[in-house]
Amino acid sequence: MKIKGKTWKFGSNVNTDDIIPARYLNTIDEKELAKHCMESLDINFSKNVKRGDIIVADENFGCGSSREHAPIAIKGCGVSAVVAKSFARIFLRNSINIGLPLIEIEQTDKIKNGDEIEIDFENGILTNLSNNQSFHFSKYPEFLQNIIKNGGLMKWTAKKYIK
Amino acid sequence: MTITEKILANHCGQKEVVPGQFIEADVDLVLANDITGPIAIEEFEKIGAKKIFSPEKIVLVPDHFTPCKDIKSAELVKILRNFARKYGVRFYEIGKVGIEHALLPEEGLTLPGQLIIGADSHTCTYGAIGAFSTGVGSTDAAAAMISGKVWLKIPSTIRFIYYGKLNKYVGGKDLILWTIGKIGVDGALYKSMEFTGETIKTLPMDDRFTMCNMAIEAGAKNGIIEPDEITFSYFKNTLNNNIQNLKSDSDAKYEKTIEIDVSKIQPQVSAPHLPSNAKDVGEYKNVKIDQVVIGSCTNGRLSDLKKAAEILKGKKVNSQVRCIIIPATQKIYKQAVDEGLFDIFLESGCVIGPPTCGPCLGGHMGVLGKGETAISTTNRNFIGRMGDTKSFVYLANPEVAAASAIKGEICHPEEIK
CATH class of the missing domain: 3.30.499.10 (Aconitase, domain 3)
Structure with a gap:
């Protein structure tokens, strides 16, 4: 599978309060959450982001709370993947569990805001189409790939445990 | 292992x-x-x-x-x-x-x-x-x-x-x-x-x-x-x-x-907007505060309330500051009443809330407005964590938070003796 999209660039330690502030957590509606995605950092993000766009950030993306509303809001905006140098652990597992692709690469500084990038999941290659630079990324370990292949944690669990 | x-x-x-x-x-x-x-x-x-x-x-x-x-x-x-x-x-x-x-x-x-x-x-x-x-x-x-x-x-x-x-x-x-x-x-x-x-x-x-x-x-x-x-x-x-x-x-x-x-560690205060911005309390000069929160899953237990009460006893919360105390559970609430801590808090001008996470995440019962500053015994000081994205949260222990409530600015508990 390959995806292509325009990038939205953020810095390090983008936390879950940045992704979706707690004042909006009185709902679990994906569309409602999406409206406020990233608003502390960029008030117009949810208005301007297009389906298929890709978030690119530096270290420790998604740190802070366990709120699954964060990857839900990002997905709800139509964002197709998040690329970062590293991810906070609860955000990482939430994203795997709900099927939001995360890519870890070191060279996020070679990607500028608004660049067009392509992600080739099969071969683990990210290409910045704006400057034709390519980077390899590690695929998920087999254990996690298995969860993803089965359609996320709930489907994987249902298959194994719901008779 | x-x-x-x-x-x-x-x-x-x-x-x-x-x-x-x-x-x-x-x-x-x-x-x-x-x-x-x-x-x-x-x-x-x-x-x-x-x-x-x-x-x-x-x-x-x-x-x-x-x-x-x-x-x-x-x-x-x-x-x-x-x-x-x-x-x-x-x-x-x-x-x-x-x-x-x-x-x-x-x-x-x-x-x-x-x-x-x-x-x-x-x-x-x-x-x-x-x-x-x-x-x-x-x-x-x-x-x-x-x-x-x-x-x-x-x-x-x-x-x-x-x-x-x-x-x-x-x-x-x-x-x-x-x-x-x-x-x-x-x-x-x-x-x-x-x-x-x-x-x-x-x-x-x-x-x-x-x-x-x-x-x-x-x-x-x-x-x-x-x-x-x-x-x-x-x-x-x-x-x-x-x-x-x-x-x-x-x-x-x-x-x-x-x-x-x-033995080299002094009371710590973490400046906005990351918990890792920790420095000795003495390094903060003239940081005026609008609100103090003493509570949360981090520091809302009985010993935390006792430590705060020890500082607040016989003193008044600064007229420019609102001080919110939140015992973490019903049991802690009751123990605080039984041990006379509520008298101390009420006489010093604090308000006491029911057990809730409320203000820690900017939910309710103490949300910050634009340009406001809080010192809090909670655990996060991210942008907008306790309210407006232009508000500021400093993290500290209960004694430092209580002392700061009295002085109206961030200070070492020794300062208000």
């Missing part, structure tokens, strides 16, 4: 586990709250589950936006309440509920050696009693309600050895803020933080809860302290002897060991 590795091995039926290995482990307790629970319940129902693996191992604690701040949050709590009635899982109603991470240990639901997951990042708190406990998401909680299992990657461990005598007004909060200041908000990303050393051996349980509670602020999977005499007496010596072996082997492998001389 380390204590963390031992607990995880115990819960996946293996003799030994090594960092990096993926396991599916049995859970002893699954926690969710009024924010994360409704998503878990929605997932549970959407997949067509009809049965909970073990209802007594599920706990739903509506503590974030309760007593319900608006119609939407009332609807969220209704989802939890109805689910609890239908499946017979534990649910804490207003009048019984407290802040989850203070409530569960108090209720005896968390025990040394257990594996606990919670759809709340501060679930790592229970490491203080020698459990492996970690924050997960709503979907993890939903899956665990069905299977009784959670997938985990065995973390490597960083060992923190604290030694030396604590200075006056320095406690668990200062040790953990100082430590996060040293290693950064991702300094223990995916890893286990094991707190040990002679200082920890004599550190009271409430301070241990505070330290483990904030392990997540360094990105850690869990924080943990080996059970010892203090743990035994916390459980009023009801624990069986199995926990004697619940400690890291002398040849356990650590990724790193960091030794910390606590």
